[in-house]
Amino acid sequence: MGNLLGGVSFREPTTxxxxxxxxxxxxxxxxxxxxxxxxxxxxxxxPEQPAQPPERAGGxxxxxxxPDEDAEAAGAEQGGDSTEATAKPKRSFYAAxxxxxxxxxxxxxxxxxxxxxxxxxxxxxxxxxxFKPDGVYIEEVxxxxxxxxxxxxxxxxxxxxxxxxxxQGLNFYAKELTTYEIEEFKKTKEAIRRFLxxxxxxxxxxGIKLTDKTGNVARAVNWQERFQHLNESQHNYLxxxxxxxxxxxxGYESFKSPLVKFILHEALVENTIPNIKQSALEYFxxxxxxxxxxxxxxxxxxxxxxxxxxxxxxxxxxxxxEGSKAQKMxxxxxxxxxxxTSMHKKAKDSKNSSSAVHxxxxxxxxxxxxxxxxxxxxxRPSPEPSNEAAKPRNTEKDSNAENVNSQSEKTERPRHNLxxxxx
Numbered sequence: 001m002g003n004l005l006g007g008v009s010f011r012e013p014t015t016x017x018x019x020x021x022x023x024x025x026x027x028x029x030x031x032x033x034x035x036x037x038x039x040x041x042x043x044x045x046x047p048e049q050p051a052q053p054p055e056r057a058g059g060x061x062x063x064x065x066x067p068d069e070d071a072e073a074a075g076a077e078q079g080g081d082s083t084e085a086t087a088k089p090k091r092s093f094y095a096a097x098x099x100x101x102x103x104x105x106x107x108x109x110x111x112x113x114x115x116x117x118x119x120x121x122x123x124x125x126x127x128x129x130x131f132k133p134d135g136v137y138i139e140e141v142x143x144x145x146x147x148x149x150x151x152x153x154x155x156x157x158x159x160x161x162x163x164x165x166x167x168q169g170l171n172f173y174a175k176e177l178t179t180y181e182i183e184e185f186k187k188t189k190e191a192i193r194r195f196l197x198x199x200x201x202x203x204x205x206x207g208i209k210l211t212d213k214t215g216n217v218a219r220a221v222n223w224q225e226r227f228q229h230l231n232e233s234q235h236n237y238l239x240x241x242x243x244x245x246x247x248x249x250x251g252y253e254s255f256k257s258p259l260v261k262f263i264l265h266e267a268l269v270e271n272t273i274p275n276i277k278q279s280a281l282e283y284f285x286x287x288x289x290x291x292x293x294x295x296x297x298x299x300x301x302x303x304x305x306x307x308x309x310x311x312x313x314x315x316x317x318x319x320x321x322e323g324s325k326a327q328k329m330x331x332x333x334x335x336x337x338x339x340x341t342s343m344h345k346k347a348k349d350s351k352n353s354s355s356a357v358h359x360x361x362x363x364x365x366x367x368x369x370x371x372x373x374x375x376x377x378x379x380r381p382s383p384e385p386s387n388e389a390a391k392p393r394n395t396e397k398d399s400n401a402e403n404v405n406s407q408s409e410k411t412e413r414p415r416h417n418l419x420x421x422x423x
Contacts, residue, residue: 012097019096020286022294023315088310092282099286102245106166120175121164122184125191131161132173138194146201149229153205159239162198163246177249186251195250202243206230208262215255217262227272237279244287257293260284264297268304277305281313 013019101107123129130137134157141158145151160174168176177185185191200210207226208217220226230236240263247255263284267277285297298313305311 013100016091016093016096017316019093019100022286022291022298024291089278089282089312091312095282096286099283102167102248102287103289117175117178117181119181119184121161121177122181122188122191124161125185125194126188127190127194131158133157133171138198142194142197142201147204149205149226152202153229153233159242162202163243165242165245165249169242182249192251199243199247199252199255202239203259206236206240208259215252215258217258223272227266231273231275234275234279237276237283241279241283241287244284248287248289253289256288257290257297260288260297261300264301264304268301268306277301285313 120129124131125138127137127139131141134155136158138161141162145158157171157173160169160171164174164177166177166179185195203210203217204220204222205226207220207223207230209220210216211218244256244259247253260280263273263276263280266272267274267280281298281301285294285301288294288297302308302311302314
């Protein structure tokens, strides 16, 4: 197996568009409500292997908490709303690549195919071992840390154990999940029960409560105080991203959409946590594997986002503008064609009119030639010039002069007529 995998090469995506398939299949039927997305295998989701899966990112993942949650490094990624409220946001390639990798089951995590670790995450949730380095068991965390917001805020080593992922965080004592451990975890009722209690504890820390078994959420009793704290403590946005990812890994993909929809509503409609909107749109939405769910959430956000022209998470602008651009181009072309046709007809009419004037002028000049012949005869040195000899010469001379005048008239008249047409 190792030799087989050694011959496989993957090309890492290089743009946000390579990582984001949200709008690629917009023809899929949309669900009526942006509620729970079902499991991890429903239609419209992204478990399929991509053509260009990303390489396993070196260094820390966006959602891997660190001492002080690495707030300084993540500030530009997840906390830009408060400092640059008027600046137009930009899509983060780092975020897009990280979540692309997550949604597609970490395609380059080759060691995960057969590798079975010591099931540290499952043993922790079975209350067999404490989390390191603190040495605290899960039952103590759930019973004694619940409601202790100072401890939950300032301790930065428990979050990787409560919400494990298939990627390494900065707490190197915490072990990565494997697919084998995930399956064993899902089959262990004791672990699942405690995992849901941990989720409720963290929701309450954020000022949110779980209202039913389908994942719906609402404001907790202490929501005002906690929302104010959440709006200001932006390192918690990293924690929310990790929680959403872990929900999907351990069988609760359907819990993501209700939480993300609730956060978007509070940020964009109620304006209670406005600083979270960038992270919600750039990270939280894209933890959801179902494209249709992502589109529903993004359409909801676009409806309430201000200023609307700064919303950058909708369908690609290139696709949006192709139809209108073609219409705009066809209209001027048709107008130009009609204009040129009218100008051609006008010029042609002017030319015909000029030709008619030229013929009339020529006839009139020929009639005037006869009276002038005797005068021209006296001026010529020949003693007895004949009328036929003089007439051709005069006619030719007058005709040349007449052609010059007529040509001048011919060139002037179309200009005059064209000028009238253009005006």
